[in-house]
Amino acid sequence: MEKNLAVLIDADNAQPSIVEGLLSEIAKYGTASVKRAYGDWTGPELKGWKETLLHYSIQPVQQFGYTRGKNATDSALIIDAMDLLYTERFSGFCLVSSDSDFTRLAARIRESGLTVFGFGEKKTPMPFVAACDKFIYVEVLRSDDEEGEEGSRRSAKELKSDTRLVSLLRKAVEASSDDSGWASLGAVGSNIVKQFPDFDARNYGYKKLGELVSATELFEVAQRGDGKAIYVRDKRRK
Missing domain, CATH: 3.30.420.610 (LOTUS domain-like)
Structure with missing residues (x-):
């Protein structure tokens, strides 16, 4: 049976250039039924995401940074992930970030018997990597288009x-x-x-x-x- 997957992207911590390879990789494991990207879309830092969001039908989730130095995006993604987990509609989650703040989230999802696929750069802290069932470095997703195998x-x-x-x-x-x-x-x-x-x-x-x-x-x-x-x-x- 095809896995029903929720794809949650920390846009503050990922580049739009990975999305094509990311979704192709995710298709190997199941169907991306939910695709959401989190960030403060009012700021200039994420302006490069607009075309990618539209092209791949990814829902942008707005999260204002209430306090300087605190990442409100992480909290919004974690809350949404738990809400989706409790619906019991998904077989697994794809967490896209190089941030160790999602380590406990990955562990919690696995405790519920669901599969967690992590995607991040090679700088991703090992605790987050180890908390996932499978972790794919996004550099290999770019290789086909940029430098080749x-x-x-x-x-x-x-x-x-x-x-x-x-x-x-x-x-x-x-x-x-x-x-x-x-x-x-x-x-x-x-x-x-x-x-x-x-x-x-x-x-x-x-x-x-x-x-x-x-x-x-x-x-x-x-x-x-x-x-x-x-x-x-x-x-x-x-």
Whole structure:
């Protein structure tokens, strides 16, 4: 069943240039039934958002900054998120911000059994990242249009020298494997994301996990069945 998603954007903390890639990414996980962007739309800082809001049918939510130095936008977004949560109409939430103030909100939504997808820049504090089921860095959403995958793609040598990545992949494959050492790629991906919500093959310049695993040259890769399911095995198991 298709997930019904609420997309809540902290416009004070996000750029309109990410929206096209953002909504394309969200479409992989479900239907964006609610799309709202929060900010003080009377100020000059958000004037670049107008065309984007209209083009993608995103509802702007006005929030005046009552006190200097206090972010009223965060409070408005959190209150709306809780109101939407209590309607019980949604399967998940997409929180778009690089602000750690939404850490508790993400945790609270997950406590209700809903999925939380976070979207923010690579500067996003780790507590907010860890509070989400999956966190996508918006830099990879821009890459297709701006610099392309090839520009940031790491070589096999670079991947092998990344001890954290190698350890992560090997442990995930081992945890998901059968007695012969073969593991479904889907199970491997799920295992990794449960531990590290911000893991994404695109962070290394590859569009898919299978491409990243193959590029390391550390694993055997095979396709099985009519659906061409991908399985991987650590070459050290040979």
